[in-house]
Amino acid sequence: MAEALISVLLEQLASIIQKTKQEVRLVVDVKKEVAKLTSNFKAIQVVLENAEERQMKEVDVRYWLDSLKDVSYEMDDVLDEWSTEILKQHIQKEEAGNASSTSTTKKVCFYILAPWFCFGQVSQVILRRDIAMKIKQLNERLALIASERQNYNFQYMKRGIEEIERQKSSSFVDKTFGRVDEKEILVKKLLSVSGQGGATCLVIPIIGMGGIGKTTLAQLAYKSKSSGRGWPRQKIKIAKAIIDGLKKGNSPASNELQILLQFIHESVKGKKFFLVLDDVWNQDYRKWEQLKLPLQNGAMGSRILVTTRKEEVARMVGASTDMINLKVLREENCWVLFYHIALADREKNESKGLEFIGKEIVKKCKGLSLAAKALGGLMRYKETRKQWEDVLNSKISNVDEIEEQVFQPLLLSYYDLTPTIKRCLLYCVIFPKDYNIVKDELIELWMTQNFLNSIINKEKEAVCEMYFDNLVMRSFFQEFEKDDLGNITGCKMHDVMHDFLQFLTENECFVLEAEGGNNNKTIMEFNGDNKVRHLTLMFAPEGPLIPSSLCNSKITSFGRELISQVKCLRTLNLSRNSLEKVPNEVGELAHLRYFDLSYNVGLMKLPDTVCNLINLQTLRLISCWALERLPEGMGKLINLQHLHVMNCYNLKLPKEIARLTSLRTLEYIRIHGDDDVDNNKEALFELSDLINMDQLRGSFLIEFKKDLKDARQAEKAHLVNKNCLVSLELSFFSDMWQSNPIHEETLNALQPFPNLESLSILRYNSTILQPHWMTSLNKLRSLQLL
Template identity: 30%
Template sequence: MAESFIFSIAESLAAKLASRAYQEASRLVGVYDDLQELKSSLSYVKAVLLDAEQKQEQNHELREWLKQIKLIFYDAENFLDEVDCETLSKQVVRDYGTPKDKVGRFFSSSNPLVFRYKLGHQIKEIKKRLDRVAADRNKFGLQVIDVDRRAVHRREMTYSHVVESKVVGREHDKEIIMKLLMEPSLDDNGGPKHISVIPIVGIGGLGKTTLARLVYSDKRVTESFPLKMWVNVPDDFNVRSLIIKIINSPSDFASSTDAPAGQQNLRDIEIEQLQHRLRNMLEGQKFLLVLDDVWNEDRVKWVALQDLISVGAQGSKVIVTTRSQSIASMMGTVAYSHHLESLSPEDSLRLFVRWAFKEGEEGKYPDLIMIAREIVEKCKGVPLAVRTLASSLFFKHERQEWESLRDKEIWNLPQKEDDILPALKLSYDEMPSHLRQCFALLSLYPKNRVLLISSFQVASLWGAAGLLPLRSKDKTMVDVAHQYLSDLMARSFLHDVIDCSTFYMFDIHDLVHDLAVYVAKDVCRLVSSNTQDISENVLHLSFVENGLSYNSIKTSLRGARSILFPVHKEGASEAFLNAWVLNCTYLRYLI
């Protein structure tokens, strides 16, 4: 999964090489021309990385090609760090002098001629490796894509039907939404509101669509809203596509004599005629419109659609399901956004039993039910996670199989397209690349803990990893880190957030943490006494236990860039710390 970061690394390298400060630094140490050649090679590879990232899932050889590039990029980053250090060293010598003997310095690596030769050789070697790998790009049929607008694979289209008796633990949530639908909505002046928008918000797999289905299918809703429409929202919130979907949605309208000939024909109609049909269909009607799975944050498009459907009768309602609080705030017109909570342990177990056994069969296996209680703990009340794990045990009644699943991390389990990890990963894939990397580094903090992290700490970690833009006139790195944290909160990746002005206190849902571990497994690692086989390419290490032996340090881990001790009152001995710091030549962050 770390190969999804390659484009971001390439962008960071390119930005650094192109910056005025770095060009001046490269001139100072005498490697400007060499770095310009490296920049040219980097641009050649970077042009096809976005396409390669999208195609790697189906092509093992392409994944290996990206891994080679990733390692070259890491070496390039380390090399540029050396240039930074040498530049700072020269500035110190220039400003303060040095007590070293000048003759001794002539024969040392501090001699500008020696250092320039060394750097020049390193640049040429990196460029040679990069050119050699880049030469293979044509055999993969990769296209040049300059801007990160990758298409995200969405889940299948949803539908409105639901068997209420098979839904567990959402009775209270349903009644909250029903009350909002049935009661009149008032505007800021106390008058009746024409159309109200009710958002349902939560992480992937929590059951937002299921809750909307329960409400949509309720007899009280059918009696109160003569016109009901269920629409899967396109990724880009294309207004034309939405108009067509809304027109074709109500079954009673589709069967009338005025119904359009079909969706295919509607696609050929001009937008002016389409909006006229939509307004004729809705005018004077009290309707309920469900917009399921909204991702796009373009307020202009939402306002355009809202204006078109505002011809409905007073009391019309819109239900929006989304993973993003910012979308809920943008679209919602009621003061209340319904944040869907996790299922209780009891409801989670009831749901698990339904998916793991045939009806009534669970009574035969009391020992498996005891293990099921422990498995349900892993799901943290997320229905899709419960279903994912329970379904994998259907028709399996051996205690050993259940215990094996109980002891595995969710991200190590096989996952089908509609299981929990792919559902959560949709939110990850939808994020811009800089947020993906920042989110991945949150895997360095252990699960099951409330994290008290100051914005300065986050800025230091992300900044040391090269994930924050260079300081600008109007924003510091802490300001940018604040914004990134806010973006992650808005996307439901952080919860139980307390804003303390200068820092945030927040928690990470266990399943979201599992996702972070999954996407960062090649570059981040939590280390305990049970940890084995740390990849030599790991860049960020988080030690979560006291008393770890420094004798176990591998020299192959000398490329580590971050070392954390995130657990309160658990740190390192002086011998352990000294050994790691001496070993890790490119260490950027230590806390």
């Protein structure tokens, strides 16, 4: 986690220094402090890989990393405060320019409750001095942490994943439980006539998360074969292991890879062999080709079995069609495995009395065979019922044997990720166990956490998609939900993987669950010395959300007291509650990027102070049925990229939305007729206001509440320029007492981009449906006319 944090911070430092050259002059010496800060972070960064590896076994190293993370998080807030100051000055100049172009001259100032947000010169100087002082103080703490690294003799040399210590495996297997279907599939593939594309040797990959049983399945197959065998791991070792398995006399003593490969090439000529490559990580095709070419000299029917956690490896070996994707064990098989280790050797009466507790313990494993083995080995030496109950009532991450035997293999998967992807993965611990993670929501959350600081906005979403796919292919997610086209839309995380991530983010991420009305935990626990950075609150209290006892119900309001405690909040999710009002003080959350108020069906309006959240990137208001209007000043939210208003049936968007030309998500707009506009209120968003919103992507619904009297409004919308839209739905106004003579003209003017994949036209009452652009939709896969 620290490695990922520091990588992002160094990018932020470089970025903000570049901005300040033109935008802000801070107090004297701040540049010197920033230079020191950058130097200290870089000095620490080179030893972090070794430190994060050692934290599993060395408590003092873990404490050192915790101190580093504390400073890093605080520095992240200070840099964000600095960036916000730069952004506000930019908006101030823009607003001042607009004001000076009018006949009335007046001082331009944001309406906000916090006094330092006003852009008078005195306020700016005070704020800049505060930022400079914070940087200096944090730098002093960081310098001390940097010097302390010498005490731990960290290794400076970065090591590859193949060199990290891992549990050794062999070709021997005792008993197996379950995996009958998988074994049958594997045996059929091993006995099949030919390899991929008629190749001499068939390559069969077995993939799955760490500890799921890939090696055990490979051992079963290995045991049943009688040809030349090997159980190697890497490069020269692989070549030598293959030679040893061939039991060929006069084997070369050389360590030259080419000599070894040549010997293999000659030795396997015309012979059938069976080779197992266990726990393969490297996806470099050139290295695979080096090994594969000599083996092609073998006889037809030769087989190579590859176990891996990475789908990229299966693709690299060219065997994706023969891939076996291993799932978790069924609970009954997991129980039999546990019983075999923990209870089989006990007296019948003794084991019977512990079976009920044992089955409850096994549920913690969620089908992960390695966890069942580790817990079985632990319980084998627990004699009393009290000892068994203690393990049952403990978190799995608090059991030492699990930490050592189960988390250690999972660390290998974690270390194989880049720093930024590590941070994205660790963020997933904010979701409760067994939570259905929606892919698009997760990607928006990643983007709002500033994990991709150095990447421009247009590319961030594509990069996050790539990160998500990367985690999928490395078996960090499971139980996928897919759309009609086979694209993953949602997933879950295995409970043991969730426990592992909680272990890595101990004291940083917390899921607080109130069970019933007698829970005495309070939100106040997370202030003071507590270092929680992400808090997921389940079963929140009825009434105001303030530091108070929790009970199993829903919140109806939150106010100044809570907001004063969470000023550095980046994400605030208050969806699916009973909120009727959002307090003005919400505008003080200057760091806020993600605000979710979805499914608060009684919420009627948002305060004007929401427009002060200039860092806000995502605002979710899905199914806020009573919501009627958004604030007039929405145009100030220049960083807003995702505005979710689907199923807000009474919502009238203000015209200011048209200024948000960076919007990428706006799934739904309602177009009101002229007679539906209240002249005493602000102007409403019109169809023509879409003219410059060409970044819109995904699905888009336009609902007409009245007939358009002027089809030129539709022409000005320039839907044909919205080249990122995948799905378009047009819902026309329908009145059984009136004809709709201009529908055809309007429909022609609503020409979408030719790459559209889905089109729905609702309540189109004309007898003719022949828009001139219909034949240009050459990628259309779905067409609905209702």
